[in-house]
Amino acid sequence: MTGLALTEPALLPERRAVAPQTVSAATRSQVQPVQGTRLRLEGISLAFGGIRALKDVSFDIREGEIRAVIGPNGAGKSSLVNVISGLYRADRGVITHGGESFAHVPPARLPGLGVARTFQNLALFPGLTVAQNIASGLVFRRKRGLFAQLLSLPKARAETRETEARIREIAGFLGLSEHLPRLVSTLPYGLQKQVELARALIAGPRLLLLDEPMAGLTGAEKTAMAAHIRAVRDRLGLSVILIEHDIGVVMGLSDRIVVLDHGEVIADGSPDEVRRDPEVIRAYLGQDAAGATSGAEAA
Amino acid sequence: MSAALETPAARPFMAAQGAAVLVILAIACLLVPAYASAWTIEAILLPFLAFSLAGLGLNLLTGYAGQVSLGSAAFMAVGAYAAYNFQLRLDLPLPLTFLFAALTAAAVGVIFGLPSLRLKGFYLAVSTLAAQFFIQWLFNKFGWFSNYSPSGVISAPVLGFAGITFDTRESRYLLALSVVVVITFLVHRFVNGPARINLIAVRDNETAARVIGVPVLRTKLTAFALSSAIIGIAGVLWSFTYLRTIEPEGFNLDRSFQILFIAIIGGLATVRGAFLGAGLIVVFPLLLSRGSAWILDGGLDAGTVQLTQRIILGATIIIFLILEPNGLSAILDRITARTRSLFAKITRGRA
């Protein structure tokens, strides 16, 4: 019901989700960036002094795919997202966003590349309202300079009105409408996580990087968040990289899963493949979890 | 801006606040020139206006954009010396003198703001000290800036424009008042408009701001430019309407700290905080010296009294920061809220 707002054609055109397909690991590493590949990582390595956070990590993500990255704490998941979003500079490797390849992505270029992200620990602006926090995701689009806005020129005003319409739309979709005028720091944690998602979504990204979006949420909040992630993918056809510890959620939501352990990719495949992978069971899932979560559905 | 993007604190109080501002303005424009004593204008209102403007300028930089600066007095000096030299050498009309003084200060501010692109917090504060010492040294070292005045102290010429000369106490006061009112209005619009998002985003979480495409570099330098321009104008008011002399010593590190205290005590990231803080900084020492004169009856020498004043002022600032980190502005907020609920009770009681 609330999701209807997101189908507003003028603002956020609906796109068909690309059906997930399975590609074997062997063919994957050889194919050139084909159309339909949103992001591709090749041979990414990153070290902090003696700690090798990422070791020769390669994988890709297709248009419209929800790609989970799982692994124990310290496996390098956040580091991976930070490399993709340019906050960390990989020691080796190539990152291809859409058609453009980088050794290091300048973070300021992310919105232009259609990449938006959330942070493992909330990274909102406490001194701003919910509406302003969401609006900050659109600042990169603003054409009118600050002085035009100071003088309140008509075009600047029109830009503001357009921004507000989008804010209301996204807030409606994520159940934040009634909180828009509140200072974001006064919201409960679960809602703040939604605000961060809203700030990322309003930019109209093609790739969404979600670093533990459900950490610290209650069961009901997790279900809602999972539903939102699925909805944006289904309606807008975005690609999503999802870092998440709740295996139930991950299995239910993702098309393919990358498993990291000590900075290395130890498995990559469909939820079913990953769940049965003995290496994954040993390093991360554990025997019981593998059995208990089989067939688990989130949202 | 319409509803969704407005700052909530601003809205419910809009009408009452607007009315309060109008009343204060009416008093300031009409009653003060007619009834205020010479001492009130010279010793309280003129420094208050210049300090308020300087506090406002620093608050834009530190309170809103989160960039700490200890070089405010230097930017005041740049404004004052620029105005003096533009008047002396180019004989510019008054509005252009103000404009060019502001632009000069803005340019210098941007130069000394460049380290902010790499440095944060304490390290940035230390680097702004460079501005403080360098600029003071510059004006001391090169006589050209003070037109080779032998003493290094120049007396500021009387300002005039369109047939009006601002030579009397009241006219200087009204000139300062008008400048402060216009700039305050513009700053109010600026920090409550879309720029607020850029400023606070950079202040609250620079990494997140950069990732979502807030132009961090441009925002910081804009803040430095606007802040320095405003502080530069404050320097013009300080020199031309209050002291009527200009010397580098008047813009030393002490002055920079005073302005920082004004911004912090008044309340960071508030417009009215600058005025509350400036009021305290101007009035408090006067009260202290009157108080000490009265209690001790001149039993102590002037030096000791001054030292005692500084200690008391410093202690007050510390106590203040511990008890009310959000400054006088937050206290005023609470008082208004209480008064409102009291009024509500009274009116309900009557009904």
Ligand SMILES: Nc1ncnc2c1ncn2[C@@H]1O[C@H](COP(=O)(O)OP(=O)(O)O)[C@@H](O)[C@H]1O
């Ligand atoms: N900025 C950093 N400085 C030093 N070490 C880091 C930094 N970021 C991550 N690491 C290290 O890299 C490893 C991977 O961390 P991280 O990517 O946060 O793992 P995860 O998100 O999977 O829990 C850890 O050993 C961590 O201590």
Ligand SMILES: [Mg+2]
């Ligand atoms: Mg992590």
